[in-house]
Amino acid sequence: MSKYLISFPSWAMTASGAALEAAGRESRAVIEDAKRAGVYVFAGGVDEAVAPVRVGAGGAVTEGGYPDGPVINGGFAVLELPSREEAVHWASRLASACRCDQELRVFMFDPAS
Template sequence: MTTVIDSQGNIIMAKYLISFPSAAMVVPDGEWDAVVHDAHAVIEEAKVAGVYVFGGGIDESVAPVLVSADGSFAEGGYPWAPQLNGGFTILEVPSRDEAVAWAARIAKACRCAQELRVFQYDPAS
């Protein structure tokens, strides 16, 4: 169950990550303008609905920085982990069904499948 109820019986909406890797964006030439328009339209709808938290695409021209617990850092991410790229949207909605519906709208606009994940509830965050 991803909907959390507080002690007063109020629904605490869950945050969902909707994302795709760069390789999933296979858009035919001539359709990019339509994809950008359609994706921005869905994001605007999410903002108007009050469910949009944050979103964007990873800037793949900038290398990640791996920062250690002691504060030292080096360019590059974890050498053993897959590269993180692509785009993501974080929405806060009352149910998984609603999150799936928004993911479907984003998938249609972006012309590629979206992965949906829920963030664990943490009352301190």
């Protein structure tokens, strides 16, 4: 089985008011289904009120992320699934609940994990 990252950037979530509340309820229901199905690993969102820092090998801390890198924000779910088809199914459910497209990526297997 592989672990899949299902995510969306903050700007993709355009719902507001009652639609945003419904999206929250519905996306949490999908996550609860994933837990019941035994495929849930982790889910959450990046706290955009806390600025990122870069930490060097020697422990030096630099304010901000990589200067030329993408901004990382939005919501994320990691599910462990038997196939890409299953991953597409769960991503589609989250897209429907969140009212925005989801990116789907697979983690490379690390035998030490």
